[in-house]
Amino acid sequence: MKEKIIEILKTIRPEYDFSGDEDFIEAGMLDSYDIVTLVTNMEITFNFRIDGTDVVPENFGSVDSIAALLEKYGVH
Amino acid sequence: MRINLVQLFEESAKKFPEKTAVIDKDRTVPFADLRQKAMLTGMRIAQLGIPQNKPIGVFLDKSVESVYADLGILYAGDFYMNLDIKTPAERIKNIIQLVEPAAIISTQVQIKSIAAVIPDSVKLILLEETEDYMDIDQLMLSGRRNTVIDTDPSCIINTSGSTGTPKGVVLNHKSFFDFIDWSLETFGFGEDLVMGSLSPIVFDIYSFELCMLMAKASTLVVLPAHLAAFPAKILEVLEKHQVNFLFWVPTIMVNIANMDLLSAFRLPSLRTVWFAGEVFPTKQFNYWHHHLPKVTFANLYGPIEITLDCTYYIINKEIPDEEPLPIGYPCRNTDILILDDEDKAVSEPGVEGELCVRGTSLAMGYYNNPEKTAAAFVQNPLNKAYPELIYRTGDIVCLNDEGLIMFKGRKDNIVKHMGYRTDLGEIEHVIINTLKLVKNGCIVYNQAEKQITLFYEAPEEIPVPQFRMEIGKVLPKYMIPTVYHRLEQLQRNTNGKIDRLYYKKEVNK
Numbered sequence: 001m002k003e004k005i006i007e008i009l010k011t012i013r014p015e016y017d018f019s020g021d022e023d024f025i026e027a028g029m030l031d032s033y034d035i036v037t038l039v040t041n042m043e044i045t046f047n048f049r050i051d052g053t054d055v056v057p058e059n060f061g062s063v064d065s066i067a068a069l070l071e072k073y074g075v076h
Numbered sequence: 077m078r079i080n081l082v083q084l085f086e087e088s089a090k091k092f093p094e095k096t097a098v099i100d101k102d103r104t105v106p107f108a109d110l111r112q113k114a115m116l117t118g119m120r121i122a123q124l125g126i127p128q129n130k131p132i133g134v135f136l137d138k139s140v141e142s143v144y145a146d147l148g149i150l151y152a153g154d155f156y157m158n159l160d161i162k163t164p165a166e167r168i169k170n171i172i173q174l175v176e177p178a179a180i181i182s183t184q185v186q187i188k189s190i191a192a193v194i195p196d197s198v199k200l201i202l203l204e205e206t207e208d209y210m211d212i213d214q215l216m217l218s219g220r221r222n223t224v225i226d227t228d229p230s231c232i233i234n235t236s237g238s239t240g241t242p243k244g245v246v247l248n249h250k251s252f253f254d255f256i257d258w259s260l261e262t263f264g265f266g267e268d269l270v271m272g273s274l275s276p277i278v279f280d281i282y283s284f285e286l287c288m289l290m291a292k293a294s295t296l297v298v299l300p301a302h303l304a305a306f307p308a309k310i311l312e313v314l315e316k317h318q319v320n321f322l323f324w325v326p327t328i329m330v331n332i333a334n335m336d337l338l339s340a341f342r343l344p345s346l347r348t349v350w351f352a353g354e355v356f357p358t359k360q361f362n363y364w365h366h367h368l369p370k371v372t373f374a375n376l377y378g379p380i381e382i383t384l385d386c387t388y389y390i391i392n393k394e395i396p397d398e399e400p401l402p403i404g405y406p407c408r409n410t411d412i413l414i415l416d417d418e419d420k421a422v423s424e425p426g427v428e429g430e431l432c433v434r435g436t437s438l439a440m441g442y443y444n445n446p447e448k449t450a451a452a453f454v455q456n457p458l459n460k461a462y463p464e465l466i467y468r469t470g471d472i473v474c475l476n477d478e479g480l481i482m483f484k485g486r487k488d489n490i491v492k493h494m495g496y497r498t499d500l501g502e503i504e505h506v507i508i509n510t511l512k513l514v515k516n517g518c519i520v521y522n523q524a525e526k527q528i529t530l531f532y533e534a535p536e537e538i539p540v541p542q543f544r545m546e547i548g549k550v551l552p553k554y555m556i557p558t559v560y561h562r563l564e565q566l567q568r569n570t571n572g573k574i575d576r577l578y579y580k581k582e583v584n585k
Contacts, residue, residue, distance in 0.1 A: 010541065011540060011541060014541030015545060031302065032306075033305075035305030051335070052332070052334070052335020052336060052337045052340075053335075053337065053340055055307065055308060056309055057306055
């Protein structure tokens with residue numbers, strides 16, 4: 001799944017390396033437009049709906065935290 | 077006499093020196109401090125030998141510093157042009173070449189991204205170098221302002237133009253006084269307004285928030301831009317600072333409705349919500365209306381060329397989900413003309429025409445752009461007796477049976493996307509002529525999904541990341557197409573031109 005997440009991230013911001021350990025939000029790698037695109041892409045790719053209260057910076061800082069969020073919704 | 081917006085701020089700062097003017101994360105700035113900092117910025121401008129009534133750029137992220145800068149420029153009798161720090165350097169270069177600002181206010185760190193495109197003739201004012209102990213010569217500053225008249229500019233606001241360079245709309249002090257007066261008279265705002273400020277500093281909404289800060293000692297709460305994607309965080313900040321007034325574009329309000337966040341955040345302090353800039357789908361609006369029954373909601377409409385907004389509708393009844401929200405009635409001291417193809421006034425319900433505006437609110441024109449100015453600011457065709465300008469918005473409207481104005485669409489290729497006015501022709505121009513990524517292409521807008529869609533001719537598929545990266549070097553992010561379709565051959569109309577209408581219908585099926 002992590003590969004799939006990185007793949008989605010790459011289509012949104014091809015210029016960045018998402019395999020490092022920087023926090024995507026703090027490092028400015030993902031801005032507000034990217035988050036909206038990312039959420040939509042993930043909802044389509046994995047066929048589920050993210051609850052609004054879960055769209056918080058803590059859940060989008062790294063591939064691990066995004067993966068953890070998806071797992072919470074039973075996406076594997 | 078009331079001539080310069082700074083007069084309003086001087087009164088507020090003297091009346092409420094201790095009151096909080098700006099909240100920016102964990103920093104709170106009282107009015108007295110803001111006044112001090114603004115005057116320091118004004119002193120720096122004066123010391124550089126820049127005369128009054130000159131454009132000065134502000135290249136800062138939205139923060140207490142950007143407020144110091146804008147007010148400081150007004151203190152010096154000049155006018156501000158806020159720039160978006162995320163805009164590609166190439167575009168900033170075009171803006172600077174067109175407007176030739178006397179100086180740019182920034183910081184050492186932020187200026188780096190555009191340092192290469194700033195000509196030597198433009199002076200730099202870096203905020204780190206402003207010394208707090210510098211003497212403030214209030215008499216000198218007010219002397220500079222005394223030669224400024226109320227039809228002199230207070231700011232330039234850039235908006236998308238089809239030729240690849242934005243148009244700089246010149247707004248004067250008087251038109252802001254006009255809009256402030258209308259809003260105070262219509263909504264009766266007191267001196268306890270706390271504004272949740274979400275708009276980027278390049279939006280007219282932000283300039284209005286500065287006006288309310290100056291006129292009514294309102295508190296401006298800076299909502300960090302990086303939180304725009306996280307509505308739950310924004311709502312948390314609103315509750316924390318007991319925000320009671322919002323002036324937002326519908327995009328984020330639609331997100332909040334779709335995420336059902338108002339069930340979790342009750343926003344007990346909120347009293348007034350204005351929205352403008354694009355169509356608010358009624359279903360999502362009703363979500364807000366039903367969750368916050370005690371809040372006054374107003375739909376405002378207007379292009380930047382008429383200073384903020386020219387019509388409004390306070391929603392005080394139930395509107396079915398499938399009916400659009402009216403844009404309502406003209407603001408007081410503004411007249412709306414609806415003109416048909418022959419420039420005759422339309423007054424019967426249901427008949428469509430172009431919305432044109434008459435009044436003090438009109439901008440002075442586009443900076444250094446007489447052709448574009450002459451095309452949009454024209455003699456009122458209904459007045460043959462003396463010179464009188466109207467602004468042609470290019471928006472198609474009609475009256476409904478109750479005499480309310482209803483927005484129907486655009487005459488041209490302009491859309492509202494994420495709150496930004498975007499000329500689709502400009503994106504096409506950049507892709508085809510500037511970057512030469514494709515030979516033929518056509519951009520249309522998918523209204524339902526809010527997607528900028530490119531159809532292009534090419535022998536082989538061009539990878540989307542490549543498109544995004546190349547276009548992102550020239551255009552700001554909100555203008556980069558979201559969806560890309562390659563075709564062997566684009567559909568042509570009988571004149572041999574690319575059939576834009578066909579693709580527009582395709583994506584909006």
